[in-house]
Amino acid sequence: MKIHEFQAKQIxxxxxxxxxxxxxxxxxxQAYEVAKxxxxxxxxxxxxxxxxxxxxxxxxxxxxxxxxxxxAATILGKKxxxxxxxxxxxxxxxxxxxxxxxxxxxxYLGIVIDRASASPVFMASSAGxxxxxxVAEETPELILKETIRPGFGLQAFQARKLAFGLGIPAASxxxxxxxxxxxxxxxxxxxxxxAEINPFVLTTDGRLLALDAKMNFDDNALYRxxxxxxxxxxxxxxxxxxxxxxxxxxxxxxxGTVGCxxxxxxxxxxxxDIIKYAGGSxxxxxxxxxxxxxxxxxxxxxxxxxxxxxxxxxxxxxGGILRCDVLATGVVEAAKTLGIKVPVVVRLEGTNVQEGQRxxxxxxxxxxxxxxxxxxxxxxxxxxx
Amino acid sequence: xxxxxxxxxxxxVQGLGREGSFHAQQAIAYGTKVVGAVKPGKGGTSxxxxxxxxxxxxxxxxxxxxxxxxxxxxSAAADAILEAAxxxxxxxxxxTEGVPTFDMVRAYAYLKSxxxxxxxxxxxxxxxxxxxxxxxxxxxxxxxxxVGVVSRSGTLTYEAVGxxxxxxxxxxxxxxxxxxxxxxxxxxxxxKLFNDDPETHAxxxxxxxxxxxxxxxxxxxxANVKKPVVGFIAGxxxxxxxxxxHAGAIISGGKGTAKEKMAAMTAAGxxxxxxxxxxxxxxxxxxxx
Numbered sequence: 001m002k003i004h005e006f007q008a009k010q011i012x013x014x015x016x017x018x019x020x021x022x023x024x025x026x027x028x029x030q031a032y033e034v035a036k037x038x039x040x041x042x043x044x045x046x047x048x049x050x051x052x053x054x055x056x057x058x059x060x061x062x063x064x065x066x067x068x069x070x071x072a073a074t075i076l077g078k079k080x081x082x083x084x085x086x087x088x089x090x091x092x093x094x095x096x097x098x099x100x101x102x103x104x105x106x107x108y109l110g111i112v113i114d115r116a117s118a119s120p121v122f123m124a125s126s127a128g129x130x131x132x133x134x135v136a137e138e139t140p141e142l143i144l145k146e147t148i149r150p151g152f153g154l155q156a157f158q159a160r161k162l163a164f165g166l167g168i169p170a171a172s173x174x175x176x177x178x179x180x181x182x183x184x185x186x187x188x189x190x191x192x193x194x195a196e197i198n199p200f201v202l203t204t205d206g207r208l209l210a211l212d213a214k215m216n217f218d219d220n221a222l223y224r225x226x227x228x229x230x231x232x233x234x235x236x237x238x239x240x241x242x243x244x245x246x247x248x249x250x251x252x253x254x255x256g257t258v259g260c261x262x263x264x265x266x267x268x269x270x271x272x273d274i275i276k277y278a279g280g281s282x283x284x285x286x287x288x289x290x291x292x293x294x295x296x297x298x299x300x301x302x303x304x305x306x307x308x309x310x311x312x313x314x315x316x317x318x319g320g321i322l323r324c325d326v327l328a329t330g331v332v333e334a335a336k337t338l339g340i341k342v343p344v345v346v347r348l349e350g351t352n353v354q355e356g357q358r359x360x361x362x363x364x365x366x367x368x369x370x371x372x373x374x375x376x377x378x379x380x381x382x383x384x385x
Numbered sequence: 386x387x388x389x390x391x392x393x394x395x396x397x398v399q400g401l402g403r404e405g406s407f408h409a410q411q412a413i414a415y416g417t418k419v420v421g422a423v424k425p426g427k428g429g430t431s432x433x434x435x436x437x438x439x440x441x442x443x444x445x446x447x448x449x450x451x452x453x454x455x456x457x458x459x460s461a462a463a464d465a466i467l468e469a470a471x472x473x474x475x476x477x478x479x480x481t482e483g484v485p486t487f488d489m490v491r492a493y494a495y496l497k498s499x500x501x502x503x504x505x506x507x508x509x510x511x512x513x514x515x516x517x518x519x520x521x522x523x524x525x526x527x528x529x530x531x532v533g534v535v536s537r538s539g540t541l542t543y544e545a546v547g548x549x550x551x552x553x554x555x556x557x558x559x560x561x562x563x564x565x566x567x568x569x570x571x572x573x574x575x576x577k578l579f580n581d582d583p584e585t586h587a588x589x590x591x592x593x594x595x596x597x598x599x600x601x602x603x604x605x606x607x608a609n610v611k612k613p614v615v616g617f618i619a620g621x622x623x624x625x626x627x628x629x630x631h632a633g634a635i636i637s638g639g640k641g642t643a644k645e646k647m648a649a650m651t652a653a654g655x656x657x658x659x660x661x662x663x664x665x666x667x668x669x670x671x672x673x674x
Contacts, residue, residue: 084626113486115596115633118493118567133638150494191487220459220632221485250630254622265564265630266538266593269619270661273643276622277660285623287630318540318547320509320523349547351523373544374662 001217003231004047006096008195008213011228015186017179018209022098031072034097036065044071047094049236051214052082058092061100068097093235101209106199107166108132109180111187120148122184124162128199154184172206179208190228191221240303247299249288256281257384259304259313259342261297263288263322271316274373280381283310292322297330301338312384314376315346324348324356332363343368343383347376386584387513387558388533388575389476389502390452394517397450398422399441399465400481401432405456408480408521409435412454415518420448423468441472452476454510454519462506463488466569470501478519479505479569486632489567496569503569507632509539509561520561522546530555532668533579535572536591537564537598537631541619541661545589548665554672557585564631566595572602580610587613587672589664590655594620595634595641600649607653613671614655617664618643 046058062068079089106128146158159177194216244251262268272282347370370376428439438444462481510520515529536542592599621643625636
């Protein structure tokens with residue numbers, strides 16, 4: 001799960017990580033009030049989940065409260081198009097009004113879980129403020145890494161190694177090490193999957209702060225972090241994907257014309273791939289899971305069909321836990337109640353397959369039954385044209 | 386022969402709830418020796434003919450179990466894994482989906498100090514056709530034979546196995562290693578085991594986007610494996626930055642793409658098919674050569 005910058009900073013602050021003084025606002029007048037109260041230059045930052053806000057005009061400095069109001073008024077309610085939002089952009093509903101800082105150096109700090117070592121890895125780079133993927137590709141020697149031993153956390157010596165590696169002045173090393181260790185504590189304690197401080201700044205008066213903050217969290221651990229779960233912002237997610245998640249359906253919208261309903265994530269991806277291979281394009285990824293029931297199948301259909309680009313639907317089920325007859329019953333019920341107009345190709349395999357196919361055939365509805373994935377993909381692509 | 390599980394496997398079940406009981410019965414029907422189950426507080430009783438124990442240690446002592454399968458809820462899965470490892474079980478298969486990543490980080494670190502091999506979590510399990518089935522895969526689609534199958538997916542593995550069986554090609558052992566970012570047994574481990582098994586004559590390797598485990602296995606295969614290998618990578622059409630159902634299936638920072646994996650596997654001499662419908666045929670062709 002992703003959260004906004006101001007929320008990440010609040011979480012970090014609660015753990016003792018130093019962040020600039022700032023307040024979230026939702027109107028131009030509020031921006032004015034906050035800027036006035038601060039009584040100095042402020043930065044007005046659009047709060048959306050996508051990165052690249054600065055270059056897209058979503059981050060601006062205001063010298064006066066009036067200017068803060070003006071800037072807020074131009075950004076709020078606008079769709080910000082960044083390199084990460086896609087061409088439609090993302091509507092800005094919230095802003096962060098924050099103090100400006102006298103920046104001496106911009107650095108980078110990040111924590112991820114490294115799959116190969118099955119451990120968290122703390123990264124630091126002197127190339128702050130830049131896209132870290134780009135740094136990793138062009139100048140990998142600028143990225144310093146410390147692998148964290150599970151159960152031990154980031155050790156002081158590791159933090160010092162990183163701090164000296166970044167060229168932080170001797171007077172600020174202890175402060176930098178403390179910052180990093182606190183950041184790691186916040187990361188582990190909140191079950192984060194990613195933390196990025198970019199830039200991590202050293203001010204001309206020797207302070208170290210998180211000028212920007214990004215945190216993602218492990219969805220599987222949200223059950224033990226109700227406070228973080230409550231920060232989920234549905235405005236930042238695709239409405240169809242939100243709807244699907246209510247029914248435990250794993251749905252991701254794509255831009256093709258063949259709707260897919262599949263059980264299992266791997267098979268669902270493979271189904272998208274074979275549609276492309278057959279000359280079509282998938283409209284979505286949809287995993288109905290191992291134990292889908294008739295009601296879930298109906299919801300899945302509703303979601304698929306509310307995408308107006310869908311010209312045909314492919315149902316690809318390899319029944320293991322999910323029995324083909326149960327699935328077929330669900331498909332027939334859904335097709336009857338929803339009055340489905342688009343052609344539907346069904347490929348069933350596995351447990352109780354004959355029974356499932358008989359249910360489809362006896363339904364009197366016009367399903368195209370396919371044998372195997374190749375046949376199914378070719379049939380559905382032809383029907384979607 | 387087969388790897389990891391066979392007719393001598395003595396299995397206990399951790400988590401005999403609805404799912405656990407159903408699949409325990411399926412395993413018994415397949416011929417797996419299910420010797421006990423663990424449910425704290427129910428020791429000394431039995432459920433569906435399976436003797437119950439309070440702790441894994443007790444179950445192992447009294448039944449000489451040598452493998453465990455875990456069906457407990459995600460919040461208790463890491464504890465179940467550690468309990469099984471602590472009891473000295475050489476093989477633990479965790480079916481549970483949704484285990485927090487940090488729980489696995491800690492469990493993985495603990496397991497390194499033991500002799501326990503973990504398969505999963507978030508996996509369909511392992512089957513040596515005709516001998517032993519541990520997990521949730523439909524047993525009847527398998528056929529005893531000489532092809533080893535290793536995959537990150539559940540149903541896509543069934544798809545591949547279904548194609549092999551339809552062509553008369555049997556399997557030595559099929560392992561679903563799981564779709565999470567941190568798993569106990571990865572491709573490399575499975576490939577090594579299959580390579581050392583004289584009765585596994587060829588391998589099917591089914592990967593997906595995310596991580597670099599396929600590339601690591603490909604490097605090993607290039608240098609060490611003479612047996613024919615057929616591969617497929619799911620997610621060739623997946624958009625970057627989106628988690629495709631499995632917690633580990635994500636292209637992040639431009640890394641973990643299907644293209645990179647397919648290139649690494651092809652360079653290692655693996656027959657990489659573009660369509661998931663070609664896995665069986667490709668293996669048939671490699672076996673004829």
